[in-house]
Amino acid sequence: MHSIGGGTGSGLGSLILEKVNEEYSDKLSINFSIVPGSTHGGNSDVVVEPFNSILALNTLVESSHAVFTIENSALNRICQKNLKMENP
Numbered sequence: 279m280h281s282i283g284g285g286t287g288s289g290l291g292s293l294i295l296e297k298v299n300e301e302y303s304d305k306l307s308i309n310f311s312i313v314p315g316s317t318h319g320g321n322s323d324v325v326v327e328p329f330n331s332i333l334a335l336n337t338l339v340e341s342s343h344a345v346f347t348i349e350n351s352a353l354n355r356i357c358q359k360n361l362k363m364e365n366p
Contacts, residue, residue: 283314283327283350288334292341299341308344311335315349 281287299307311334314327324330338345357366 279310279312281312281314281350282331282334282338283312283324285326285330287312288330292334292337295337295341306344307342308346309338309342310346310348311338312353313347313349315351 280291282291295307295309313331313335314324335345354366357363
């Protein structure tokens, strides 16, 4: 499970996934990834967020058997609404 908007989740996370896939190619790989969303009226805090996401998604598709993505603000709403968290 990782976020793919920033450098660590998309870069290092993708590298780790590739290495794990090489080492354990006979095992199933399932990923749960948080993708950046339209927070703050559609403007991102990080300029390279879309590029990080696209490059990471390519690695996920190449190196995983299943990828489950959830958008960041949707996850935030789920936590607030269902888990009753005021500030997740």
